[in-house]
Amino acid sequence: MIKGTGTRSRGTGADQTPFPGPIIAIALRSPLHQSHLLRRRRLHCAHCPQLDIPMPARPVTRPQVASTLPAEAAKAPASVIRATASEKVAGQVDLDFNDHDPGTDEKPIGDDVSALARIGDTLFCATDEGSAIESLAWDGKAQRYGAHRCLPLADVFDLPDGDEGEMDIEGLAIDDGWLWIVGSHSLKRSKLRDGDDLSRLPEIKTDRNRCFLGRMPLVERTPGMFEPVKRDGQRRAAALHIRKDGSNAIRRRLGKDPLLAPFMRVPAKENGFDIEGLAVVGDRVFLGLRGPVISKVAMLVELRIADGGRGGLKLAEVTEGLDYLLHPMLLDGLGVRDLLYVDGRLLILGGASMGLSGPQAIYALDAMPARGHHLARDRIHRVMCLPIVDGADHAEGIVTHTDGSTQLLMVVCDSPAPARRKDPRALRADLYRMP
Numbered sequence: 001m002i003k004g005t006g007t008r009s010r011g012t013g014a015d016q017t018p019f020p021g022p023i024i025a026i027a028l029r030s031p032l033h034q035s036h037l038l039r040r041r042r043l044h045c046a047h048c049p050q051l052d053i054p055m056p057a058r059p060v061t062r063p064q065v066a067s068t069l070p071a072e073a074a075k076a077p078a079s080v081i082r083a084t085a086s087e088k089v090a091g092q093v094d095l096d097f098n099d100h101d102p103g104t105d106e107k108p109i110g111d112d113v114s115a116l117a118r119i120g121d122t123l124f125c126a127t128d129e130g131s132a133i134e135s136l137a138w139d140g141k142a143q144r145y146g147a148h149r150c151l152p153l154a155d156v157f158d159l160p161d162g163d164e165g166e167m168d169i170e171g172l173a174i175d176d177g178w179l180w181i182v183g184s185h186s187l188k189r190s191k192l193r194d195g196d197d198l199s200r201l202p203e204i205k206t207d208r209n210r211c212f213l214g215r216m217p218l219v220e221r222t223p224g225m226f227e228p229v230k231r232d233g234q235r236r237a238a239a240l241h242i243r244k245d246g247s248n249a250i251r252r253r254l255g256k257d258p259l260l261a262p263f264m265r266v267p268a269k270e271n272g273f274d275i276e277g278l279a280v281v282g283d284r285v286f287l288g289l290r291g292p293v294i295s296k297v298a299m300l301v302e303l304r305i306a307d308g309g310r311g312g313l314k315l316a317e318v319t320e321g322l323d324y325l326l327h328p329m330l331l332d333g334l335g336v337r338d339l340l341y342v343d344g345r346l347l348i349l350g351g352a353s354m355g356l357s358g359p360q361a362i363y364a365l366d367a368m369p370a371r372g373h374h375l376a377r378d379r380i381h382r383v384m385c386l387p388i389v390d391g392a393d394h395a396e397g398i399v400t401h402t403d404g405s406t407q408l409l410m411v412v413c414d415s416p417a418p419a420r421r422k423d424p425r426a427l428r429a430d431l432y433r434m435p
Contacts, residue, residue, distance in 0.1 A: 171278025214239025288336030319372030
């Protein structure tokens with residue numbers, strides 16, 4: 001802390017008058033600065049050579065998997081965000097989790113819906129607590145989703161922390177008859193409770209179940225009604241292997257990336273590494289990162305997933321010599337809260353990377369990049385701004401909903417406002433005309 005007196009200028013010479021009272025300047029160092037003694041330097045990296053990134057004083061060795069940003073992407077204009085649509089409210093719809101007993105001590109499912117995927121009349125949901133997939137069926141007469149079923153993933157996969165471990169499922173996607181599931185892969189910091197002092201804050205925990213990426217075959221039981229199963233003929237459920245230390249191939253690969261490495265040790269909601277979106281196109285798997293957001297740039301990770309045999313999956317090369325790509329995205333400084341691939345477009349739900357209320361919007365990438373190429377940042381544009389409610393209604397998931405022949409966009413909120421929870425077993429979601 002530097003303490004002293006000074007003057008406040010109102011011009012030059014005699015116009016300068018003393019500032020009343022002492023001037024106190026407080027220099028704050030973040031934990032990241034304290035632990036790594038960061039310095040500023042220009043980082044010419046694979047992912048965004050225009051970024052000025054704080055990096056550790058000790059240089060990080062650049063891995064072979066890092067790629068180079070194409071010249072045409074590097075030359076994209078700085079002003080690439082274009083608001084092209086306003087809110088297009090079409091109504092609301094209820095999700096009735098009637099298999100949940102509101103009289104239990106468990107947190108209501110509707111309070112924590114974090115991911116969505118739909119096929120036919122079947123809607124799959126997941127929460128950021130627990131280790132299950134929730135299945136709902138569309139009831140055309142009642143105009144709501146109901147017939148709730150809970151599908152414990154520990155019955156299908158060998159989860160390192162069993163069914164009691166939190167998976168923090170943050171992404172669901174359906175492609176070619178498979179239901180894909182991804183956990184946040186993030187660390188978490190202990191929360192302060194009433195009466196706690198600051199001694200709990202340094203505690204950073206690893207929930208091993210969070211490092212989950214897997215898929216299950218879908219079987220159509222009746223027209224429009226699908227069920228994820230452990231095995232369907234030659235198709236079987238499979239997942240990336242999770243080590244005893246809670247890591248998997250994704251965290252190990254990205255932990256060597258010079259851009260992401262410093263953030264792999266930072267908890268979620270503190271701009272640490274945090275997956276909160278999943279889109280699958282064939283064998284290409286896209287992971288949206290809520291954090292880190294670096295110099296107002298959000299990150300989209302592209303992987304290629306292959307069958308590893310015996311119920312396992314493995315990472316394969318995205319293109320020759322590269323087993324992942326990082327795509328930088330300008331989302332007005334927001335992080336990714338969800339992804340939805342629909343009709344050849346990638347819709348991106350953007351929101352705050354920290355645990356707070358703030359701007360939230362939907363962006364569109366009108367054409368996916370060719371295999372092995374970075375996306376052109378000028379192809380991403382904002383198509384819809386979502387309402388902001390202080391302390392509530394944080395947009396968390398997006399999915400399509402069909403009303404007759406009209407395709408709508410459903411938006412589900414975490415920390416829902418009371419108006420969305422009039423029934424303790426249900427959650428009211430918003431419907432918008434497709435942007």
